[in-house]
Amino acid sequence: MTKKYHSFYAKKRTFKSTLVEKAVKYFFFLNGMISVLFLVLIFLFLFREAFSAISNIGINEFFKNVEWYPTSEDSRYSIIPLILGTLLTAIPATIISSFLGIILGIYLSEIASGRTREIIKPFIEIFAGLPTVVIGFLILAVGSTFFQELFNAGTRLNALLAAFGLSIILIPTISSLTEDALRAVPNNLRMASYALGISKFAMIKNVVIPAAISGVSAGIILGFGRAIGETMIVLMASGNAAELTLNLLHSVRTITATIAGELGEVAIGSPHYYSLFFIGTFLLIITFIINLISELIIERMRKKLKKMN
């Protein structure tokens, strides 16, 4: 990626101009290091507070029992129902949006005409930038009653409703990553399969998708990571009861919604305060690993496609 034009620079003449150029370079370098600094600070800071939580409450407390009651007399800090709640919203959301997003990506890359794509693509891009609080509001205002009648759910706000809200923001992410992956497949593969007399759908299914499978799966993993980290939609639509349940129609409480809902009222320096940092650190590590995996997959795909070309 980096351009090799350095050798074209003229030899520097005077001591003063060399000094100025050096200073300019170090100025830009220091600015570049600010991202590194903040990433390190985020990790250091969250880990420090998480360790306070472990020394205050004990690591066992977070995984031993199955209740999250940080404000009651006999306070309990189990992260288990929160993890369960996060998965119960994120997994259905990823399944729904992978199905629809991949189909939309295939349509945009392989089927739609150039002009249709030029209209639809910016529209989807705009939708990816819609504030999540807007989706949360609509789910609350319109979706909740509609889905309650549709699924005959006991509680108006539940995990499935949050999953539907999440898929609205995940579909644009997954569809554009799928489209990128499919468009990166060399065109001569398509030509060759047509020449062999294969039909269009069979070509998509047997040639294009297998060639782009790593890019598509990276999109799904990235979407899952986004679903885990999303706050506003689950805070507004999931009902926020820290129940231990596997029923999608029950209300659940996610890690993100717990932090968002409780940090405002917590006493600073209390075990409850530190426990919020502990679950935040947990979330940070999980999303970090997920992003790393998807990046490795994309990197591998790039190398593979380079070889093909």
Place this chain on the structure above:
Amino acid sequence: MENRFKGNIKKENSSNSIIDNLLIGGIRIISFSVIIIFILILGKIFYEGIGVINWNFLTGIPKSDISKGGIGPAIFGTMAVSIIMLILAVPVGIFSAIYISEFAKDTFWLRLIRASVNSLAGVPSIVIGLFGFGFFVLFIGKSIDNILQTGMLFGQPAIIWASATLAVLVLPTIIVTTTEALNSIPLTFRQASLGLGASKWQTIRYIILPQARPGILTGVILALSRSIGETAPIMFLGCAFFLPNLPLAYLDLSFVQIPIINPADQFMHLAYHIFILATQSSNPTLTAPFQYGTTLVLVLITLLLNLTAIIFRFRFRKIIEVVNRNQ
């Protein structure tokens, strides 16, 4: 890539081709349904919200009964936070991108910076909010108070800390888009400039940055739109539901008083306002038009910003294409 072969091979006497066309049709139908759902979502907000919007609504002060009054302070607060966020994030982001694109050789440092930017982009916004609360408010803010003896002025959630946290959040967006813009400037421009005897800094300042301006602006606008839509990180960083007074301070120059944004004040914010209206309202049917109106304002702002960014990017790509063709 563009002139890809898309036609279908005609096959005669084959039941396969019928099933095939059905499946392709299925992909079309599902895709269109998704797009129609998206259009319906936007349409619903426009349809319900457009009736509420008028001058009084946009500039008025909220009343204690939230079905009356306006959202003026929320719009003002959103702008105040965003402006300070841009002041903090844009220079750092552009300078980082200049380092990545123009100075760095493929060394350890470049790879470290690249990896950090990517990782920072993937950190969930709520975790950045948590960091902002712990680091900016409780650590930096409290330290400033201790040194300046200002009591509890900075050691509490305020505009400046919300802006700083959002700046950390959007920094990767600015860096990535600006690096792309700088990288797309043809190498020959740099060679020509250097060949004429310009120094590296002169080349960047007078050749590369002016050429990349639309691309850089795209990144800034995208960052702005993202920060306006973020609710989770600012919820505990000084956002208030009801503040009749604007967060202003007056710069006293004896003959005239200039109002400036008070960075140590609390603020109202559009996105947070929507959240509170939707979740804490005692009578949802009565306040529904008001909620849709507020949502429509936020949606219009982000749509307009995103559209501008898309147009800028389109024009930038056209310029680069023309430049490359003429070489």
